[in-house]
Amino acid sequence: xxxxxxxxxxxxxxxxxxxxxxxxxxxxxxxxxxxxxxxxxxxxxxxxxxxxxxxxxxxxxxxxxxxxxxxxxxxxxxxxxxxxxxxxxxxxxxxxxxxxxxxxxxxxxxxxxxxxxxxxxxxxxxxxxxxxxxxxxxxxxxxxxxxxxxxxxxx
Amino acid sequence: xxxxxxxxxxxxxxxxxxxxxxxxxxxxxxxxxxxxxxxxxxxxxxxxxxxxxxxxxxxxxxxxxxxxxxxxxxxxxxxxxxxxxxxxxxxxxxxxxxxxxxxxxxxxxxxxxxxxxxxxxxxxxxxxxxxxxx
Numbered sequence: 118x119x120x121x122x123x124x125x126x127x128x129x130x131x132x133x134x135x136x137x138x139x140x141x142x143x144x145x146x147x148x149x150x151x152x153x154x155x156x157x158x159x160x161x162x163x164x165x166x167x168x169x170x171x172x173x174x175x176x177x178x179x180x181x182x183x184x185x186x187x188x189x190x191x192x193x194x195x196x197x198x199x200x201x202x203x204x205x206x207x208x209x210x211x212x213x214x215x216x217x218x219x220x221x222x223x224x225x226x227x228x229x230x231x232x233x234x235x236x237x238x239x240x241x242x243x244x245x246x247x248x249x250x251x252x253x254x255x256x257x258x259x260x261x262x263x264x265x266x267x268x269x270x271x272x
Numbered sequence: 273x274x275x276x277x278x279x280x281x282x283x284x285x286x287x288x289x290x291x292x293x294x295x296x297x298x299x300x301x302x303x304x305x306x307x308x309x310x311x312x313x314x315x316x317x318x319x320x321x322x323x324x325x326x327x328x329x330x331x332x333x334x335x336x337x338x339x340x341x342x343x344x345x346x347x348x349x350x351x352x353x354x355x356x357x358x359x360x361x362x363x364x365x366x367x368x369x370x371x372x373x374x375x376x377x378x379x380x381x382x383x384x385x386x387x388x389x390x391x392x393x394x395x396x397x398x399x400x401x402x403x404x405x406x
Contacts, residue, residue, distance in 0.1 A: 182311045195354050196313040202361070203308045203382040207369040234373045241366045247358055 173265040175212050176248075179205025183255045197257035198250060205247075205261040210240035213265070298395070299323035299405075300345060303388030304357065309381050318353065319388070320346050327390035327405050334403035335359045345393055348400050356402070360386050363404060 167173055181200025183193035216236050223231040242263065249260040301323055306316040337352045349356055366385040371378070392403040 180311060181308070181313075184312050198354060199306055199316070199357070199384075200308040200311050200313045202357075203306060203367070203384045204311060206361075206365060206367040206384060207382050210367050210369070232375060236371045236373075237369060239366075239368045241364065243364045244362065245365075246362060 167265060167267060169267055174262055176262045177205050177208035179259045179261060181257045194252055201257040201259040205259050206242055209242055209245055209263050210238045214240045297392050299327045300391050300393050301388050302391050304386035306384040329405040332404045332406045334401055336399050336401045339398055339400045
């Protein structure tokens with residue numbers, strides 16, 4: 118009994134060592150040298166997109182159309198700009214958070230009857246800025262940017 | 273007879289109300305929602321409500337608008353909606369987007385929501401200063 122217990126203890130010591138001194142530990146965002154992060158799905162080590170001390174700037178161009186019936190050109194411009202801003206925020210959310218895609222195909226008698234793709238995104242965007250606005254022939258384009266950094270994420 | 277501890281909340285509230293009157297600032301809750309369908313604005317709602325109690329939070333950032341002859345906050349915001357939206361959206365805004373694509377059609381709908389937050393509003397003769405509270 119004693120011999121088997123001491124044998125088990127001997128086997129456990131290297132295993133503990135491997136666990137404690139393993140270099141594959143996931144690094145925290147606040148640490149200075151972030152080398153690898155673990156993805157939630159497969160647990161593989163991937164290089165982080167955000168690096169400490171550096172800002173990642175994402176720029177998008179949102180487009181919006183003025184409604185066909187408006188009270189004045191100014192109202193058309195204002196409404197087109199707001200629609201363009203909504204499109205810009207959607208693009209930022211898609212770039213930062215990702216898009217959920219669902220596809221549905223209906224096949225009857227070995228023939229495609231119906232096909233549809235649905236994409237969706239939902240996000241809370243903080244600190245996005247509007248850079249430029251242009252309005253031409255009823256189409257409004259807004260240039261928007263968001264700067265991502267560790268300090269802003271931790272705020 | 274009230275205890276000393278019981279009087280403290282009453283005193284704090286009184287100081288808050290007196291300071292509000294003294295500095296001419298009111299607290300309002302403002303929220304906004306915009307729905308765009310196929311890149312066109314479909315519906316937008318701006319909701320303004322006067323706070324029943326002063327907001328106990330720190331000022332974050334402020335913006336000043338021109339005010340014409342005793343205009344109410346609602347009128348000022350409706351006139352300067354784009355600027356106000358730009359100011360508030362730069363802090364925090366929620367976006368929800370859905371797109372459906374079939375071989376023949378494509379439909380998109382985006383809902384932009386400005387979470388209802390407390391703002392300190394200072395009315396002057398010719399201007400209104402709106403301060404977003406944290």
